[in-house]
Amino acid sequence: MSDALAPNEEAAPVRRLHPASLAIGAIERLPSLVLGLPAVAYFAGDVGIGVAILLAIAGLAISIGIAFLHWLRFSYQLGDAQLVIESGIMSRNRRSIPFDRIQDVSLEQTLLARIFGVSIVRIETGSSGSDEGKLECVSRDEADRLRDVIRRHRSGAVSAEAAEAEEAAAPILFSMNPDRLLTAGLFNFSLVFLAVIGVGWQYFGTYLPGRYLDPEYFIGRWGDMLAGFATLFAATVALAALLVVGMVTGIVRTFLRDYGFELTRTETGLRRIRGLLTRTDVVMPLRRVQAAIVSTGIVRRRFGWEALSLQSLGTDGDAGTSHVAAPFARRLELLPIFGELALPEPPAAEAFTRVSRHMVTRSWIEDGVSLAVTVVALSWVWAAAIWFILLVPVALVGAIFQYRAHGWRFDGEFLFVRRGVWKPRTLVLRREKVQSATVVRTPLQSLFGTATLVIGTAGAPLASPLKIVDLELPEAQALMDRLLLR
Amino acid sequence: MEEQKDPAIELTRLDPRQRMVIRIYALISGLVPFLALCGGDLAANSLLGWPYAYLTGLGVLLYTISVIVLPGRRWRRWGYHMGSDAIRIASGWVVRRETIVPFARVQHIDVSRGPIERAFGVATLTLHTAGSYNSTVALPGLAFEDAGSIREEIRTHIRQDLP
Numbered sequence: 213m214s215d216a217l218a219p220n221e222e223a224a225p226v227r228r229l230h231p232a233s234l235a236i237g238a239i240e241r242l243p244s245l246v247l248g249l250p251a252v253a254y255f256a257g258d259v260g261i262g263v264a265i266l267l268a269i270a271g272l273a274i275s276i277g278i279a280f281l282h283w284l285r286f287s288y289q290l291g292d293a294q295l296v297i298e299s300g301i302m303s304r305n306r307r308s309i310p311f312d313r314i315q316d317v318s319l320e321q322t323l324l325a326r327i328f329g330v331s332i333v334r335i336e337t338g339s340s341g342s343d344e345g346k347l348e349c350v351s352r353d354e355a356d357r358l359r360d361v362i363r364r365h366r367s368g369a370v371s372a373e374a375a376e377a378e379e380a381a382a383p384i385l386f387s388m389n390p391d392r393l394l395t396a397g398l399f400n401f402s403l404v405f406l407a408v409i410g411v412g413w414q415y416f417g418t419y420l421p422g423r424y425l426d427p428e429y430f431i432g433r434w435g436d437m438l439a440g441f442a443t444l445f446a447a448t449v450a451l452a453a454l455l456v457v458g459m460v461t462g463i464v465r466t467f468l469r470d471y472g473f474e475l476t477r478t479e480t481g482l483r484r485i486r487g488l489l490t491r492t493d494v495v496m497p498l499r500r501v502q503a504a505i506v507s508t509g510i511v512r513r514r515f516g517w518e519a520l521s522l523q524s525l526g527t528d529g530d531a532g533t534s535h536v537a538a539p540f541a542r543r544l545e546l547l548p549i550f551g552e553l554a555l556p557e558p559p560a561a562e563a564f565t566r567v568s569r570h571m572v573t574r575s576w577i578e579d580g581v582s583l584a585v586t587v588v589a590l591s592w593v594w595a596a597a598i599w600f601i602l603l604v605p606v607a608l609v610g611a612i613f614q615y616r617a618h619g620w621r622f623d624g625e626f627l628f629v630r631r632g633v634w635k636p637r638t639l640v641l642r643r644e645k646v647q648s649a650t651v652v653r654t655p656l657q658s659l660f661g662t663a664t665l666v667i668g669t670a671g672a673p674l675a676s677p678l679k680i681v682d683l684e685l686p687e688a689q690a691l692m693d694r695l696l697l698r
Numbered sequence: 699m700e701e702q703k704d705p706a707i708e709l710t711r712l713d714p715r716q717r718m719v720i721r722i723y724a725l726i727s728g729l730v731p732f733l734a735l736c737g738g739d740l741a742a743n744s745l746l747g748w749p750y751a752y753l754t755g756l757g758v759l760l761y762t763i764s765v766i767v768l769p770g771r772r773w774r775r776w777g778y779h780m781g782s783d784a785i786r787i788a789s790g791w792v793v794r795r796e797t798i799v800p801f802a803r804v805q806h807i808d809v810s811r812g813p814i815e816r817a818f819g820v821a822t823l824t825l826h827t828a829g830s831y832n833s834t835v836a837l838p839g840l841a842f843e844d845a846g847s848i849r850e851e852i853r854t855h856i857r858q859d860l861p
Contacts, residue, residue, distance in 0.1 A: 648798065648831075650797040
């Protein structure tokens, strides 16, 4: 990789990805080779383990060969006004991405990539696909150069020095020190490791001798032990152990994800760097931010901790369209970010208008019916299903809490909607970002004279659109009109 | 938009020919459940010893209702109103929906017609918005010419104001 050529030269050099991509690809394939061995042995029948290993190695060699061909036939060219990516072994594809259409460039470094000193470069354009322009593996310097060239083009005649100076002066809007990470980790108490063990068991369990999968094996062997285990003391110890493991898991996960968290203001938007092993460097263009969401938890709320995420048109790797801008912060620390977003912070809970009290009644009826149906249906096959009626008080009280946690406020320019008991969240939405709205009335709601207002916003998860449930019907219609009609 | 406080009065109904289109759709979509009930009748007779014709009778009843009675109601529940800068679309017999799409928020517009719609001279107008909810809002049962003129009217309103 030569950086000697000026980026504005007439015929820009055609470049390949960093050769380290081959090494990284091979290392990433190793686990599947090891795990694939039993499968090969199985399908190869009684040919013996030696042949199986040979077959597996041959498979690895072929996949490395294909990866090499891909690498050989993948090239990119950073021209005067566009990025050209050519790819494909047999059928060639040439993609041109004009700089004018590039929103920004995001970088990601996995642990392996960091060892080799390379980055994955993502070119974000206006369309919503996630892999519009993805350069799997370029050196860190080259990645910075790509970003600089594109940024310089966008900012017009700004010189390289000025751009760098601005970069250096970029104010830090939010960052997290280890103390904060530790606190956040404690609140991120998680028993996800149980799920991981479960999945691992499912995966590796098939390679273990069958008797370990047979519950009777355990009951027969440890039945007496289990009986002893059921004493109060043992249960307490187990619970304490679970608590400790949950806390440690939370802290480890938080450090892995948010270590070195830094949110800065760039010329086009907000730039977020985070990660202990996998470092990501993401730019969220301000123009594409659709809404801000302040979320908290039932416990951390009491301590005044909140998170801010931005609902955006762009995609953030696998994280969908919600970008975390501050994972664990005081309200005071969020204010500068709200300032950059030109959005107001959510007001206090008292400032929200509650929805109709029929929300509680409707929840009771709906939960009651579904609980009754479940119990009756399950009773046919499972005698213990009747104990589900213990959920009745939970449903009764839960509906009231849900009602108290739900509210809305519209001041003519900004809409605020708060919702949720376990994970209370408040969404802040500018009126112009409302794409459409629908007033929905189920038969039960028609009976109560209420309706749910569903608001279409760009970038919201399809499964959970923005909703204000159980408004009085005239109120729902009036709010819809105020939101959408001038 | 000049405020009409009671939109139910202002709504324009769909083209009357759409009633027939809905009916034919009901005829097609009800066929499989109807045949399943008929098959269930045979099975219930041979396996459970039920007398014939209960399930088939139920099937005939439901099929008749869904083809004769319901299409008219569903047609009546559809309506739309072209405001000065937004379209209001209402629909639904059991679950009632009323949607507003401002013209300025429309990304693009489709006018489509399937074979049955073509036979009856109606078309479906589909509005695409940038929102993930209501990413497509369909208004079926417009006379083909009306669909075209509505599309043209909305098109003149569409502004390039979305990033």
